[in-house]
Every structure is written in C-alpha cells, then in structure tokens.
Amino acid sequence: xxxxSPIKATLFPGDxxxxxxxxxxxxxxTTADVSIDWDEHFVGDKVDPRTQSFLTWESLESVRRNxxxxxxxxxxxxxxxxxxxxxxLRKELGLYANVRPCYSLPGYKTRxxxxxxxxxxxxxxxxxxxxxHQVVRGVVESLxxxxxxxxxxxxxxxxxxxxxxxxxxxxxxxxxxIMRKTDGLFLKCCREVAxxxxxxxYEEVIIDNCCMxxxxxxxxxxxxxxxxLYGDIISDLCAGLVGGLGLTPSCNIGEGGICLAExxxxxxxxxxxxxxxxxxxxLLSAVMMLRHLxxxxxxxxxxxxxxxxxxxxxxxxxxxxxxxxxxDFTKAICDNL
Ligand code: NAD
Numbered sequence: 610x611x612x613x614s615p616i617k618a619t620l621f622p623g624d625x626x627x628x629x630x631x632x633x634x635x636x637x638x639t640t641a642d643v644s645i646d647w648d649e650h651f652v653g654d655k656v657d658p659r660t661q662s663f664l665t666w667e668s669l670e671s672v673r674r675n676x677x678x679x680x681x682x683x684x685x686x687x688x689x690x691x692x693x694x695x696x697x698l699r700k701e702l703g704l705y706a707n708v709r710p711c712y713s714l715p716g717y718k719t720r721x722x723x724x725x726x727x728x729x730x731x732x733x734x735x736x737x738x739x740x741x742h743q744v745v746r747g748v749v750e751s752l753x754x755x756x757x758x759x760x761x762x763x764x765x766x767x768x769x770x771x772x773x774x775x776x777x778x779x780x781x782x783x784x785x786x787i788m789r790k791t792d793g794l795f796l797k798c799c800r801e802v803a804x805x806x807x808x809x810x811y812e813e814v815i816i817d818n819c820c821m822x823x824x825x826x827x828x829x830x831x832x833x834x835x836x837x838l839y840g841d842i843i844s845d846l847c848a849g850l851v852g853g854l855g856l857t858p859s860c861n862i863g864e865g866g867i868c869l870a871e872x873x874x875x876x877x878x879x880x881x882x883x884x885x886x887x888x889x890x891x892l893l894s895a896v897m898m899l900r901h902l903x904x905x906x907x908x909x910x911x912x913x914x915x916x917x918x919x920x921x922x923x924x925x926x927x928x929x930x931x932x933x934x935x936x937d938f939t940k941a942i943c944d945n946l
Pocket of ligand 1: 626681682683684685695854855871872873874875876877878879880885886887888889890928
C-alpha cells in the first residue's frame with residue numbers, strides 16, 4: 610500500500626466517548642497525510658436477525674471486504690435476544706488473537722519505566738465459550754473448551770509475531786498443574802510450535818506466579834501467549850502497569866489476515882460528550898492498524914508525535930493529571946507532526 614493512494618478501512622466510532630476519540634483519530638491521520646477512505650458504521654438500535662446483535666450484517670461485510678478496521682468502544686444494550694457486540698465481532702470475523710503491546714511511555718511517569726511486553730490472547734474459546742447451564746438447583750456448570758486447532762493457531766501467531774517483531778522470548782501462561790487436560794493441551798500446542806522457532810526462547814509460567822512476577826518486575830517478560838480468560842485479566846493488569854486504559858491500544862487478528870484495531874477501554878459514559886476523553890488508546894490502535902498496512906513511516910511519525918505531546922506535559926487530558934480537552938490535546942499532536 611502506498612501512502613498516497615486512499616486505503617479503504619472500516620470505522621466503528623462506537624458509543625459514549627467513541628465518536629469524540631474517533632474524530633481525533635481522523636484529524637491526526639489527515640494531518641499526517643494518511644489518506645484513508647473510512648467506511649463508517651454505527652451500532653444499530655434494532656437487532657439484525659442475521660447477526661443476532663445490534664451490529665448489522667453490512668457492517669461485518671465491510672470489515673471482511675476491507676480486511677482492516679478501527680473500532681471505538683461499544684456499550685452492549687441491556688436486553689434479551691441479542692449477542693454482545695464484541696462477541697459477535699469475534700465470532701463472525703473469526704478474530705482469534707488479541708494483541709496488546711504494553712510499554713512505558715517516555716515522559717509519563719509510572720511505577721516502572723522499563724515495561725515493553727506484548728500479550729497475545731486466544732480470543733474465541735476457553736472459559737468464554739458461552740456454555741453455561743444449571744445442572745440442578747444450586748449447581749451450575751460452565752464449560753471451558755480448548756481445541757488443538759485454536760491453540761495451535763494462536764501459538765503460531767505468537768511465535769510469528771515474536772520473530773517478525775525482533776522479540777526474543779515467548780512465555781505460555783497456564784494453570785496446567787490443575788487444569789491438566791485443557792491447559793495441558795494448550796501447552797502441548799505451544800511446545801509443538803516452539804520447536805519450529807529455535808531462535809525464540811520458549812518458557813511456561815503458571816498464571817499465579819506470572820501475576821506476581823508482572824507486578825514485581827514486568828521487564829522479565831517479552832511476548833506472553835495465553836488462553837482467553839487469563840488473557841483478559843493479564844492484559845488489563847499490564848495496561849495498569851503503564852498508565853491505564855486511556856493509553857493502551859490493541860489489535861484483533863482474524864481469519865484471512867483481517868485486522869481490527871481497538872482501544873481496550875469502554876465507552877466511559879461518565880465523561881462522554883464532555884470533550885474530556887483521552888484519544889491516545891484509539892490513536893495508538895490506529896498506529897497498529899497502519900503498521901499492519903505496512904505504512905511504517907506514517908505509523909512512526911504519528912507515534913512520535915503522540916509520545917512527544919505526552920512527554921512535553923503541556924497538553925494532557927484529565928486521566929493523565931492534566932486539564933486539556935480532547936480537541937486541544939489532538940491539536941497539540943497535530944502541531945507536533
Ligand atoms: P470504561 O473503560 O468505559 O470506564 C472506566 C473508567 O475509565 C471511567 O472512569 C472512564 O471515564 C475512564 N476512561 C475510560 N476510557 C477513557 C479515556 N479514553 N479517557 C479518559 N478516561 C477514560 O469501563 P466501564 O465503565 O466498565 O464500561 C462502560 C461501558 O463500556 C459498558 O457498557 C461496557 O460494556 C463497555 N465496554 C466496552 C468495551 C469495548 O467495546 N471493547 C470494553 C470495556 C467496556
């Protein structure tokens with residue numbers, strides 16, 4: 610893809626602060642001369658019977674067609690007869706891996722200044738398979754599904770990611786000492802894939818020990834790969850290590866090479882419409898999307914302007930201890946481009 614030809618990408622501005630931070634992304638990308646033809650889709654107010662959710666079939670088709678997209682936060686409306694929006698996207702687009710880089714931002718002081726790790730979470734099965742039922746009154750059952758196919762797929766992605774991003778080590782996070790069959794199979798698959806990548810160091814870390822090590826010395830980790838539930842929890846823990854949800858990007862990788870980048874935070878209803886939201890997480894997600902499109906120069910340029918703006922400290926949003934509005938912070942990034 611050349612930086613001058615317009616790229617088609619799907620944009621879900623999402624709910625709450627979503628449209629405000631999506632506007633910020635559009636402004637920064639335009640200023641950086643990245644020509645994107647956004648195909649914008651909003652969450653509907655009626656359930657689409659074809660998707661059984663408030664996302665329309667046309668929205669999903671748009672991501673499939675473009676192969677790339679950016680998603681703001683979505684608040685799933687309470688009610689019956691529909692699926693969660695995020696679950697619909699994961700299932701329908703086969704988004705099997707969630708990739709979250711977590712690194713200390715220069716100039717923004719947190720407890721650690723040497724965090725540089727990536728969590729890769731299996732996104733389609735495990736404890737989130739949605740198979741729960743009551744056996745008898747007072748006894749319920751939830752099924753954790755682990756398959757060889759999904760485990761190999763995410764392990765393969767993790768090692769490939771490590772190799773192509775100059776990373777040295779992959780740690781598989783598990784509880785196979787207790788969940789021998791499920792996590793045991795996950796580990797077996799990771800070991801199989803590890804053999805194909807002798808240049809990458811492979812290790813296995815039990816989840817409870819991993820949590821302790823992460824809060825004590827996060828620099829011990831490089832790339833972490835894990836089943837769904839562990840990934841959900843560990844990736845938020847890692848976001849906390851580098852300054853919180855307003856700063857952390859992510860990217861979902863799907864079948865056929867689909868890339869749907871998204872901020873990890875929610876719709877922040879408490880500050881929605883107040884021009885207070887920090888657009889950094891969605892901006893850095895857009896940077897991940899640009900890297901996926903191999904627009905590395907543009908990605909570096911935008912990344913640098915975001916880092917510089919935060920490090921300068923003059924313009925920061927309230928979540929980072931400043932008093933700038935979303936629009937002023939965005940303008941400062943554009944000025945730094
Ligand atoms: P949240 O992430 O929306 O908010 C948690 C806290 O963080 C709030 O105080 C909020 O103001 C703050 N915050 C979040 N993002 C921020 C940003 N960019 N800038 C400044 N402050 C920010 O979590 P929640 O309140 O638990 O969830 C609200 C809604 O979002 C719910 O409907 C939930 O289902 C949805 N949600 C969606 C996603 C997603 O689409 N991926 C993820 C999480 C939650």
